[in-house]
Amino acid sequence: MFKFFRKNELVEKNDKQELKKIPTHVAIIMDGNGRWAKKRNMPRIKGHYEGMQTVKKITKYASKLGVEYLTLYAFSTENWARPKEEVSYLMDLPEKMFSSFMPELMENNVKVEVIGVVEKLPENTRKAVNDAIENTKNNTGLKLIFALNYGSKDEMLRAIKQITKDVQDNKYSIDEISEEHVSQNLFTSNTPDPDLLIRTSGEQRISNFLLWQIAYSEFLFTKVAWPDFTEEEFYKALLEYQSRDRRFGGLNED
Ligand code: FPP
Numbered sequence: 001m002f003k004f005f006r007k008n009e010l011v012e013k014n015d016k017q018e019l020k021k022i023p024t025h026v027a028i029i030m031d032g033n034g035r036w037a038k039k040r041n042m043p044r045i046k047g048h049y050e051g052m053q054t055v056k057k058i059t060k061y062a063s064k065l066g067v068e069y070l071t072l073y074a075f076s077t078e079n080w081a082r083p084k085e086e087v088s089y090l091m092d093l094p095e096k097m098f099s100s101f102m103p104e105l106m107e108n109n110v111k112v113e114v115i116g117v118v119e120k121l122p123e124n125t126r127k128a129v130n131d132a133i134e135n136t137k138n139n140t141g142l143k144l145i146f147a148l149n150y151g152s153k154d155e156m157l158r159a160i161k162q163i164t165k166d167v168q169d170n171k172y173s174i175d176e177i178s179e180e181h182v183s184q185n186l187f188t189s190n191t192p193d194p195d196l197l198i199r200t201s202g203e204q205r206i207s208n209f210l211l212w213q214i215a216y217s218e219f220l221f222t223k224v225a226w227p228d229f230t231e232e233e234f235y236k237a238l239l240e241y242q243s244r245d246r247r248f249g250g251l252n253e254d
Contacts, residue, residue, distance in 0.1 A: 023195035025069035032201025032225030050227035077151030109141030115187035116150030159185035
């Protein structure tokens, strides 16, 4: 089915291990750019530049595999605490990326979306992101979702405030508040919860990412730094995912 893999050495070596179950939604914490650069005596921003190249590579590959949603943690609400020069470089990345990547996004029918507080981003970042959303709005393939100025606690706080307001406005009562109301008031209201969450570069934590949405996601932690993360690593992550027994708190029949 996936001729693309047939060319892949990994598949030739493990021919029986074919991908049969593709996760609908993969979320990635793209960690390790800074350490990758430091190890090579380069400035941290070089790591972010290489990280951007990985974003392009993995987006195209995920799209070819038939993943429907790819959410990438690009900038958290906590990342503002980094040195000014680094924040400024990260804020310029969307413009850099979309100016070179747009033709391939169109070719691959990829639709760009964003979660997070976009209004608080600098003007040029906001424009680059909004233009990419606008240019790709009619694409029907992979949804490429950038988490930008995103924090899960902030997102949930906003939902709580909105739900409280709805109750005050008599839209529904306190007793009627449901999980659905919470989900519908998150940035991810139009997106199914992630099936697989990948974090690169060895850390095993969630760092304020999609806390509500990952209730039943499978987690995969790899030591590979994001700039070194390849199609083969992504493929291996998907192989691992399909070997997991997802029970969602219930039981699976043998
Ligand atoms: C974490 O590595 C990475 C980030 C905070 C930024 C992620 C950004 C990209 C991968 C570039 C692409 C983004 C866009 C919007 C096009 P780190 O700096 O925390 O690494 P460290 O833990 O080794 O210091």
